Amino acid sequence: MCSVHDTVEFEKLGTPSTTIVTKAFIKAAEFQFRAKGMLGHPYIEIPHPVSNLSAVDMRELTLRYVDDVVLHLTRL
Amino acid sequence: MNEHFDEFEFFLEKPWSDGLPVVTPTEERISNMLSATSRDSDEIIGPIPPAMEIATVSSVATHAVMAGCKPEYLPVVLGATELMLREEFNVNGVQGTMHGVAPMMIVNGPYALEIGIHGGSGCLGPGFRANASIGRAIRLILMNIGAGLPGISSMTVFGMPSRFTYCLTENSEYNPWESLSVSKGYSADEDVLTMAMVESPRFCWDDVSDEPERLIRGIADTMSAMGSWNMHARSDMVVAMSPQHAEICYKSGWTRDEVHTRLIEVAGRTVSNLKLGGNWRRERALALPIPVDPDDSECFVPAIKNSVDLQLIVAGGWGPCTAVCHGWSGGSRAVHSSYQV
Numbered sequence: 001m002c003s004v005h006d007t008v009e010f011e012k013l014g015t016p017s018t019t020i021v022t023k024a025f026i027k028a029a030e031f032q033f034r035a036k037g038m039l040g041h042p043y044i045e046i047p048h049p050v051s052n053l054s055a056v057d058m059r060e061l062t063l064r065y066v067d068d069v070v071l072h073l074t075r076l
Numbered sequence: 077m078n079e080h081f082d083e084f085e086f087f088l089e090k091p092w093s094d095g096l097p098v099v100t101p102t103e104e105r106i107s108n109m110l111s112a113t114s115r116d117s118d119e120i121i122g123p124i125p126p127a128m129e130i131a132t133v134s135s136v137a138t139h140a141v142m143a144g145c146k147p148e149y150l151p152v153v154l155g156a157t158e159l160m161l162r163e164e165f166n167v168n169g170v171q172g173t174m175h176g177v178a179p180m181m182i183v184n185g186p187y188a189l190e191i192g193i194h195g196g197s198g199c200l201g202p203g204f205r206a207n208a209s210i211g212r213a214i215r216l217i218l219m220n221i222g223a224g225l226p227g228i229s230s231m232t233v234f235g236m237p238s239r240f241t242y243c244l245t246e247n248s249e250y251n252p253w254e255s256l257s258v259s260k261g262y263s264a265d266e267d268v269l270t271m272a273m274v275e276s277p278r279f280c281w282d283d284v285s286d287e288p289e290r291l292i293r294g295i296a297d298t299m300s301a302m303g304s305w306n307m308h309a310r311s312d313m314v315v316a317m318s319p320q321h322a323e324i325c326y327k328s329g330w331t332r333d334e335v336h337t338r339l340i341e342v343a344g345r346t347v348s349n350l351k352l353g354g355n356w357r358r359e360r361a362l363a364l365p366i367p368v369d370p371d372d373s374e375c376f377v378p379a380i381k382n383s384v385d386l387q388l389i390v391a392g393g394w395g396p397c398t399a400v401c402h403g404w405s406g407g408s409r410a411v412h413s414s415y416q417v
Binding site: 004028052055 | 126127228231359
């Protein structure tokens with residue numbers, strides 16, 4: 001869960017950050033946020049899997065969640 | 077221990093174990109373990125992912141006690157802990173992945189033999205304390221300091237038996253060639269660790285071949301399983317030839333390098349074959365670090381994309397068997413280093 005660690009480190013530096021987590025890794029992400037003292041920090045849940053998506057499908061998925069990313073980063 | 081307190085149950089309930097009872101790390105036992113190293117007990121080894129808690133010489137020694145190590149095993153455990161934290165090994169990725177590889181430790185050099193790491197019959201266990209407890213110490217460190225906990229922070233689908241322990245040396249008595257570490261440029265009297273993130277072995281049993289080409293064909297087929305990551309990414313692999321299989325090649329005049337090269341040349345599948353099942357994807361094929369034309373049905377895709385990714389060793393007892401251990405995705409590179417005895 002390197003993305004959780006990155007989020008925590010960015011937040012410590014005062015830079016708003018969020019994490020995108022596929023559904024299958026929610027437990028792992030929450031465990032990491034708890035371990036790093038940031039349980040409850042908002043993240044964005046997306047469907048699983050993504051590793052088998054074509055470039056076109058990946059772009060479509062990205063467009064579905066890009067507003068959430070902007071919202072998380074500007075709200076924090 | 078009083079009647080209301082069972083120390084074995086205590087560690088299992090925390091949970092501070094791999095599911096089996098651990099040796100209670102009393103201060104006396106930890107002190108005894110630390111006597112095997114001249115390093116300061118507070119010396120920092122590094123952060124263990126994903127929790128990134130700091131491993132020190134003392135906490136590594138504590139887990140060596142818990143795993144059942146003798147004090148003289150500690151230098152290997154310390155060396156392996158340091159080595160596996162190299163960025164290219166990507167312990168962090170493996171700790172969380174759905175896949176199930178484990179850090180195989182191949183220990184070369186005189187100290188491995190001195191402390192009884194086994195490379196002969198049954199070397200992948202069970203039955204050999206050094207192999208069993210050194211590998212177990214690494215797993216306990218990954219679970220207790222790194223918090224790589226299945227179903228919580230580790231999303232491994234199955235795990236695998238080799239996640240309990242995965243440590244061996246080569247069969248130096250019957251290896252007809254130079255050792256793995258010598259092949260990497262170390263001297264034969266250096267104590268060297270090689271670690272690769274690989275699956276449990278798939279055996280290639282061949283009691284028919286009596287010459288290298290046919291033998292290698294069979295091993296290469298085992299190396300190129302359609303569902304393995306090796307066919308769809310640049311992945312590591314360990315191939316452990318039994319002395320009997322190695323001898324077939326040696327007696328035909330083949331060097332270790334020649335066997336290594338030939339395995340890489342032969343192990344693989346054509347694009348048309350890969351499209352029949354497994355992890356084939358056009359995007360994956362195009363992302364490989366070698367030229368692959370996904371529209372050329374006869375294009376050959378090798379299981380090994382870079383020769384440094386194949387760790388060829390000679391281990392195990394006498395018998396017509398080679399163990400093939402596939403790698404993980406494209407995210408981990410095998411690492412090697414001498415370690416301090």
